Amino acid sequence: MKKRIIKNVYIFKAYDSAGVQISVSDTIAIATNFTIILESGEEKVLYEMLKNSTVVVTKSS
Numbered sequence: 001m002k003k004r005i006i007k008n009v010y011i012f013k014a015y016d017s018a019g020v021q022i023s024v025s026d027t028i029a030i031a032t033n034f035t036i037i038l039e040s041g042e043e044k045v046l047y048e049m050l051k052n053s054t055v056v057v058t059k060s061s
Helices: 042-051
Strands: 010-015 033-037
Touching: none
Parallel strands: none
Antiparallel strands: 010 033
C-alpha cells in the first residue's frame, strides 16, 4: 500500500480523553481529539485515512 503524507498540517488545539485542552508545553498528556488546520483539498485524504484507520501523527521541528 502506498503511503500518503499530508504536509503542512497545523494542530490548532489538542484535547485529552476528559475533553481538557492540552497546553503546547505539555509533553506528557496523550491527545485523543484534535482541531487541525490543513490545506484545502487535503481533507478528503484525511477522511479516507481516518476511515481506514491509517493515521499516524508525528511532530517535526
